[in-house]
Amino acid sequence: MSACPPDSTSRSVTGIVLEDDLSLARAQSLSADLDLPLLSRDTAAAATSPRDMLLAVMSDGLELRSDMGTLRIDYLLGPQAQRLARSTGFKEPLSRALGLQARTPQSVLDATAGLCRDAFLLSSLGVEVCAVERNPVVGALVSDAIQRATQFQAPDHPLTHLKIQIGEARTVLEQLAADERPDAIYLDPMFPPRRKSSLVKKEMRILAELTGGATSESELAELLSTALQAANKRVVLKRPTEAPATTAVRPPDHTIQGGRTTRYDVWLT
Numbered sequence: 001m002s003a004c005p006p007d008s009t010s011r012s013v014t015g016i017v018l019e020d021d022l023s024l025a026r027a028q029s030l031s032a033d034l035d036l037p038l039l040s041r042d043t044a045a046a047a048t049s050p051r052d053m054l055l056a057v058m059s060d061g062l063e064l065r066s067d068m069g070t071l072r073i074d075y076l077l078g079p080q081a082q083r084l085a086r087s088t089g090f091k092e093p094l095s096r097a098l099g100l101q102a103r104t105p106q107s108v109l110d111a112t113a114g115l116c117r118d119a120f121l122l123s124s125l126g127v128e129v130c131a132v133e134r135n136p137v138v139g140a141l142v143s144d145a146i147q148r149a150t151q152f153q154a155p156d157h158p159l160t161h162l163k164i165q166i167g168e169a170r171t172v173l174e175q176l177a178a179d180e181r182p183d184a185i186y187l188d189p190m191f192p193p194r195r196k197s198s199l200v201k202k203e204m205r206i207l208a209e210l211t212g213g214a215t216s217e218s219e220l221a222e223l224l225s226t227a228l229q230a231a232n233k234r235v236v237l238k239r240p241t242e243a244p245a246t247t248a249v250r251p252p253d254h255t256i257q258g259g260r261t262t263r264y265d266v267w268l269t
């Protein structure tokens with residue numbers, strides 16, 4: 001799920017495309033926040049090359065467009081809704097790895113939030129989730145999807161417990177006050193290239209292009225070390241099944257098998 005494609009090179013988003021006049025104020029605000037030029041549909045077609053990525057603003061939400069396809073996040077429709085419906089909740093491998101239990105208030109900081117699909121599932125269980133993502137365009141797509149998914153829910157609905165923060169995870173973790181420390185920290189960095197690249201889903205290929213691909217082992221070791229100091233109870237790292245355990249800090253305390261190709265390494269703090 002988190003594998004990035006081989007030969008991935010980072011691409012940047014070159015503009016905001018305004019799709020309809022109703023969205024002008026929102027497009028202007030995103031243009032200022034993301035420091036990207038605001039383009040009309042006509043100027044976008046003329047001014048951009050096929051490799052450019054564009055963030056389109058429509059009255060029904062945001063989408064990222066590129067020659068690799070379109071990335072739009074919908075938590076309550078399509079595959080993510082099916083995942084939510086099929087979820088076994090607290091029995092899910094990720095829930096068990098994070099030590100979550102029903103009727104026990106718990107907090108999780110998802111330090112590499114990406115498209116927040118895992119974070120969204122966790123928040124649906126009523127877990128207090130803070131999702132940290134360093135790429136601001138990914139953050140904008142996620143914030144938009146959360147807003148669409150929760151706009152008609154009651155203010156105390158579990159899905160309203162998901163908060164997104166844009167920033168570098170290590171900095172965010174280092175700046176947590178003692179009473180802000182989460183029970184568990186979840187790390188799901190981009191995996192190194194997999195041989196069967198066709199198995200990598202389109203949205204993960206686009207995300208990898210946008211965010212620069214796989215996290216290096218040295219960066220991962222630093223992130224893990226920081227997370228171990230910030231978590232009250234445990235740190236969980238998602239890894240490809242065949243990857244060796246990260247022992248740069250210390251070996252994991254235990255491991256839980258995830259899906260067919262992934263596992264969760266767990267460190268108790």
Ligand SMILES: C[S@@+](CC[C@H](N)C(=O)[O-])C[C@H]1O[C@@H](n2cnc3c(N)ncnc32)[C@H](O)[C@@H]1O
Binds near residue numbers: 138207
């Ligand atoms: C594999 S994706 C995570 C997928 C996520 N678990 C989901 O359910 O959608 C990894 C994400 O982590 C982000 N990331 C990697 N290192 C980070 C760091 N040090 N701080 C913040 N975000 C980071 C990347 O930008 C990317 O969006």
